[in-house]
Structure formats: C-alpha cells, structure tokens
Amino acid sequence: MPNAVYRDRELFEFERDEVFSRTWVALTFTSDAPQKRYVYPVDFMGMPVLLVRTEGEFRVYHNVCSHRGMTLVKEAGPAKRVIRCPYHSWSYDLDGDLVSTPHIGGIGSNDVEGFDRRLHGLKEIRSAIWMGVIFINLDGAADEFDSHTESLQSRWEDYAGRGSLNHLVAPGEDQRIDLALNCNWKLPIENYCEAYHLPWIHPSLNSYSPLSAHESFSLDEKTSGQISHQYTLTDIAGLKLPLFSGWQQDMQSHAEYFSFYPNLLLGIQADHAFAIVLMPKAPDRTEERLQLMYVNHEASSDTYRPCREKIIKAWREVFIEDIDAVEGMQKGRESSGFDGGTFSPVMDTSTHHFHRWVAKRYLSALADVKY
Numbered sequence: 001m002p003n004a005v006y007r008d009r010e011l012f013e014f015e016r017d018e019v020f021s022r023t024w025v026a027l028t029f030t031s032d033a034p035q036k037r038y039v040y041p042v043d044f045m046g047m048p049v050l051l052v053r054t055e056g057e058f059r060v061y062h063n064v065c066s067h068r069g070m071t072l073v074k075e076a077g078p079a080k081r082v083i084r085c086p087y088h089s090w091s092y093d094l095d096g097d098l099v100s101t102p103h104i105g106g107i108g109s110n111d112v113e114g115f116d117r118r119l120h121g122l123k124e125i126r127s128a129i130w131m132g133v134i135f136i137n138l139d140g141a142a143d144e145f146d147s148h149t150e151s152l153q154s155r156w157e158d159y160a161g162r163g164s165l166n167h168l169v170a171p172g173e174d175q176r177i178d179l180a181l182n183c184n185w186k187l188p189i190e191n192y193c194e195a196y197h198l199p200w201i202h203p204s205l206n207s208y209s210p211l212s213a214h215e216s217f218s219l220d221e222k223t224s225g226q227i228s229h230q231y232t233l234t235d236i237a238g239l240k241l242p243l244f245s246g247w248q249q250d251m252q253s254h255a256e257y258f259s260f261y262p263n264l265l266l267g268i269q270a271d272h273a274f275a276i277v278l279m280p281k282a283p284d285r286t287e288e289r290l291q292l293m294y295v296n297h298e299a300s301s302d303t304y305r306p307c308r309e310k311i312i313k314a315w316r317e318v319f320i321e322d323i324d325a326v327e328g329m330q331k332g333r334e335s336s337g338f339d340g341g342t343f344s345p346v347m348d349t350s351t352h353h354f355h356r357w358v359a360k361r362y363l364s365a366l367a368d369v370k371y
Helices: 007-019 147-160 186-193 203-208 303-330 349-367
Strands: 023-031 038-044 047-053 056-061 096-098 124-130 131-138 177-182 216-222 223-228 255-260 264-268 273-282 285-293
Touching: 007 273, 007 349, 023 038, 023 047, 023 223, 038 273, 056 131, 124 147, 124 177, 147 186, 147 216, 147 255, 147 264, 177 303, 186 223, 186 255, 186 264, 186 273, 186 303, 186 349, 203 303, 216 255, 216 349, 223 349, 285 303
Parallel strands: none
Antiparallel strands: 023 131, 038 047, 047 056, 056 124, 124 131, 177 285, 216 223, 223 255, 255 264, 264 273, 273 285
C-alpha cells in the first residue's frame, strides 16, 4: 500500500468512517468494567464512546449528551445513580434513558410541552462480546456477529473444546500489557501476520520457537497469521497450567497467532490465550493493549501465579521487541524512496492477505461516494 495510507490524516478519518464503521471492530475488554454498574469511556479514533456495565449486561453508547453534544463521562469508575451531563445536568440511567431535564421549560420547570424524553436517550451502538473482547459496529449494518466470528470460533473450539472461548478468565491487571506505538495501526497487524522477522527481531523466541517451525495461514477473508508447531507448555519446576479441556495431547506443541481484521490480534495455545486490541489514535500513533486469558478460575488462582508471571514476562519481551520494527517501518513511510515495497511470495502471504482486505474496503467505500 502507498505511503499515504500510513500518514495522511484525511485517509485516517476515511478509514474510521468507511472501513471501521462498516464492520465489527474491537473496542476494549470486558475486564475494563470489572464490576456491575460501571462506566468506561473510550476514545475511538476521535469519537467519544462509552462502555456501560449495568446490573446484567454490557452496553455501548455514544458518549455525548443529546442536548448540546457535551461529552458525558471522562473517567472510568463505578457509576452513580445516573449519568449526569456536566453542562446542563441532563441525566440518563444506565439503560440510556433520559430521566431528568432540569429547567427545560424555564426556571423550576423540568418538563415542557412537545418534548418527549423517550426520544432523546443516549444513542446506543450495536455491540457484542467474544473472547473477553467488546466489539462494536458503528453503522449497525454489518453481518450478524455470530457469522462474523464463525470460522475462527469453529476452528479454535475444535482444539479447545466447545464453549471454551466464552469462558476464558482474565486474572487481573498483572496480566495486561499496554504499549504506545508511534506508527499507523496497520503496521502492527502486518508485523503480527508473519514470522519472517523472528531470527532478527526475536532471537530469544527464535531459539525455542524457530522460524522453521512456523507457517503462514489464511483462514477466511478477514483472518490471517501464522501457525507454530513448536510451542512449549509453561513449566515451573513441574508446575503446569491447566489445559483447555478439548486440547489433544499430540497437539500440545501447536499454537496459532491470527490477525482478526481490522484491529484485533489473537493467540491461542493449549494453556492460555490472549487478545490484543489495537486502538488507532492518529495516522502515526496506535495504542496496543494486550489481555492474557486462562482456561478456568483454577488457572487464575495463586497456585499458578509463577506460571502466569513467566508467560506475561515472555510476551512482554516479544511485543516490546516489535516496537522498533513497526516504528521503523512508519519512519520509512516518510521516504520518497519507498512507496509500498514488495512481498515475498512465500513468507509474506498473510500480510499480503491483509493488504487485499484493506484495498477491497477502500474500493467498496469509494464506489459508494456520490460525486
């Protein structure tokens, strides 16, 4: 892809409105709202969005008051009785209903003829949950979420066991990694799709999971990445984490690392899984947030803390090593001597698969533009 799609502000906003908005995208983790009656604001490519955990479910709203467009919630935390606008004190319950409009009809009059509060609640965004990740579809017109995840869910549940992906346990903040990357959101995906760089960027990882043990793989139109045939189960003096109930013994060295377009990176092994939400902040800035997840509550107990600490340490090293690579590629997009590059027809197939997906989304959106 040309340099402009990694650098240009107008194209960044075009991607938000015409690429991200038309499909299911990863927003954040369910663990970001750790208790009932909790609010968690998210800046989604400049758009204020609000995750609300009610008494019984997670819901996502546009984080703006229906009155004058004021941002409602600025900090995450336990919700008060209502969500109150700091500008004119219009208030909403956690179901998004407008419940209070002080002085709307004049001083002391909280109602006015012709104004129906039921028509002015918070604007809800279509949302779904999978593998501990909150997804949203901004335009509301994407395929049903179950069909969106069907191929990957079916494949991974064949390894892990039916229903296992919906019961993963995220132990806590010590199993999170948050990184600020000075690069376009597409570059971490391109980097994650391939193992070609392992010997030079990840020499330690390559020593026990070498390039020769990896292969590129594309599952469907929106999913590509790499498969490792040499994963080693975490072992601390004989202490090993519980495994997925369906994972066969002869497959315990098998691991898969897929980019789930447009902005989610996923990994699964016999003893744990992880999800990485990529949040584009600017054409050349991306937040990368990783959450490790385990097969059950037993695996999240103090007994297995040494195993979990070893895993998070290893993954932190890997993803920190990737920073120089993705930021170096971003800097390279400033060069007049480079404008797209080329691919290995063998080693870069998963990355090229992602490029085709992006290009197809651009073409589809441009075909709808009325001149």
